[in-house]
Amino acid sequence: MTVVTRFAPSPTGYLHIGGARTALFSYLYAKRHGGKFLLRIEDTDRERSTQEAVDAIFEGMAWLNLKSDFAEIYQTQRFDRYREVVQQMLAAGTAYHCYASKEELDAMRAEQMARKEKPRYDGRWRPEPGKTLPPVPAGVQPVVRFRNPGEGQVVIRDLIKGEIVFDNKELDDLIIARADGVPTYNFCVVVDDWDMGITHVIRGDDHVNNTPRQINILKALGATPPAYAHVSMILGADGAKLSKRHGALSVTEYRAMGFMPEALLNYLVRLGWSHGDQELFTREEMIAKFDFDHVSASPARFDMEKAWWVNHQYLKITDPAIIAPEFDWHLRRIGVDPANGPDLKAVIEQQRERCRSLVEMAEKSKFFYAELDGYDDKDAAKHLTPDGAAVLDELATALEALPEWTAAALHTAVNGYAESKELGLGKVAQPIRVAVVGMAISPPIDQTLFLLGRQRTLARLKAAVSYVRNKS
Template identity: 60%
Template sequence: MTIRTRFAPSPTGYLHIGGARTALFSWLYARKHGGSFILRVEDTDRERSTRESVNAILEGMAWLGLDYDEGPFFQTERFPRYREVIQRLLDSGHAYHCYCTPEELETMREEQRARGEKPRYDGRCRHRTEPRDGVDPVVRFRNPLEGEVLVDDAVHGRTLFANRELDDLIIARSDGSPTYNLTVVVDDLDMGITHVVRGDDHLNNTPRQVNILRALGAEPPRYAHVPMILGSDGKRLSKRHGAVSVMQYREEGYLPEALLNYLVRLGWSHGDQEVFSLDEMTQLFDIDAVHKAASAFNPDKLVWLNHHWIMHSETAHVANHLTHHLGERGIDPAAGGPDLMAVVEAQRERCKSLVEMADKSTFFYREFDEFDEKAARKNLTGETRPALADLRERLAGLSSWEAEAIHGEILAVAEAHDLKLGKVAQPVRVAVSGGTVSPPIDATLELLGQDATLARLDRAIAHIDAAND
């Protein structure tokens, strides 16, 4: 059997964290077994579905690197097929027209609640043979009245559902449009889906879908209903917990590897291992090893993983993602300034996000507007001016602009002025970066370049002179 999995988001918003995890689990299972991963867009909610949301989903999948083998397929393009299946179910007696009005259905539910019963459709149109004037009927699936549905779920195990507890669900609205439980069944059947990975909020839909599949003469796929993701307060992860859009994590400076690594650990584990490359995930992931219990989202753990991947990913890969954040700050690193990979090498140890790295690296590519007031007041003073001026002249005479030679001149200035190395390095750092944080000062000056370094030392000396006038 060739494994075929699918990810089927509704384009009514962005690609959120829960959806991304579902996509990842489906993708990993297909990739591990040499199967196919299909992207299907469930856009039958025409009022809420938007092209912008479709683009957001596709953009999120692309950023994460979750490539699909087939699709994207759109349900709105498959309405003729759904109508065909609905008619087939009607012709075979597995579905029927229901002429109950909304008012009648509400009265029925109120009476059931008054009797202490669970509100549900009571099948009153099951045996109706005549149409009802003035009422556009819905189509209901004729669910079996006896027996049980066994769902052998990869996560929750074997679960039995009594058919008598399942009412006759609507599979076509009064305007003829199909409902979710019908479209998902037809799509999974037509696309040959062998394994369905989705949130456990869909578990109660599964026996109904199994019955529809069997009415169509098909065997259901293997289901895996993964647990929900909770916020730190124990409630289902939502907008109130902060960033839940995949692309928002990109904007906050996370590498896709870090987010994927974090998501795979929300409900799955392999011993005590915390760090997984995508190749390792693909080899080790098993849908049967996903836990039943809900997972809590821990932002601190994600930050830790992000720093790990900034530290250990290929330099060119980090630089590629960093360009986006520099671009957001109006910087084109290819237009001038130091080699971006060299900047990544210098900054990666001290930066936990690409946003932090971009903010701390802008001074390499453009002049800063002003000195940090506190830093300048402490470091750019009449006392530090002689050392800064001496260093400026020494650096101007360097024929080889390399960190080792630069370091030698800083040491020589410190000795000449009877200062500790830090008493020279920190004023220089403020002079060239505007603040107190940068890579080691010799590496900082090498990256900045000789001309920019001398110009900024001149600016700092002028600042001191102006302050002392």
């Protein structure tokens, strides 16, 4: 049997981080077993589904490089099939019409709550042998309800949570088709998973309570239920549900914050899943090692600090050529033209050790591509002094005379100058930094000057000298 998994988001918002993790788990499980992974858009709620949300989901999945093995499926394009199955169930007696109005049902629930009972449909329109149904009200379009078994139990053998048992008594007759004929979620899911040969349903654990009903519908249809794996939710840093305040929302925003897609995925896979003490995985390793035996059943908190650490690890070990396009995106985002300076790969090579995010890298690398917009006040006060200016002035002359503008030549020149003046390297390198970078933070000074280039370096050294002189 070929494993087929699916990710089935509803397009009512962006692709959030929890959804991304379920998508990842589904993807990994399918790949691990040489199976297929598909993306299905659950857009039967026409009120709330939007095209923007569909686009956002595709964008997120594409950025994460979680590719579907089939064309995307939209539930709204399968209405004929759902209607057909509804008719089939109506004919078989496993579903029935219910004419109760929304108001009536609301009143019923309110009463039940008042009596401290679990609110549930009381079966007033459910046909039973020997039971007389109420008279059909005129002009009312009925909904269709599934006739859930009244007795027995449903056992879910969940791959993550183990055996979960529900009494059929707890389950009421859910609506499978609305009054306007549009089928509902619990029904569409069942028909789709069945039709598409889904073998493993991997989804958020907010769906556990739906599962027994879905299994019952499947059984009524004569289908074999798939295996289930209910993944626990991701909590915010304070243990509460993830929200905007925790900075954990759409995957697109993680991109904007400066994450590499593979790094985000790596962080996410470790949130709930483990493979001994291993923290870092390539995509191939994730595929080779992922399994549900080691997925935790308890909810996990999103820890930004650790996520940044993982991102940093990726920045340090990934081929600069792979980082470059993403880095490029960030530079443009802050209004920097990457063409107007050194090769991105070389800059990445120098900056990767000192940046946890690409946003940070872009900001710290801006000076390579754009003119300085002033000096950091504190750094300037400390290093752009008359003494510093003297150093810069002499150094400018020395560097101007360099036959070759290489990191090695610059290293020798700067170090040689410091030695000849019996100055500590810090006394020389720091003023240069501030002059050339605008602040006292940068990669090693020889590399910095090399990448910045002769023209810009000399111009900035001189500008710093005049800055100091004009000030005094």
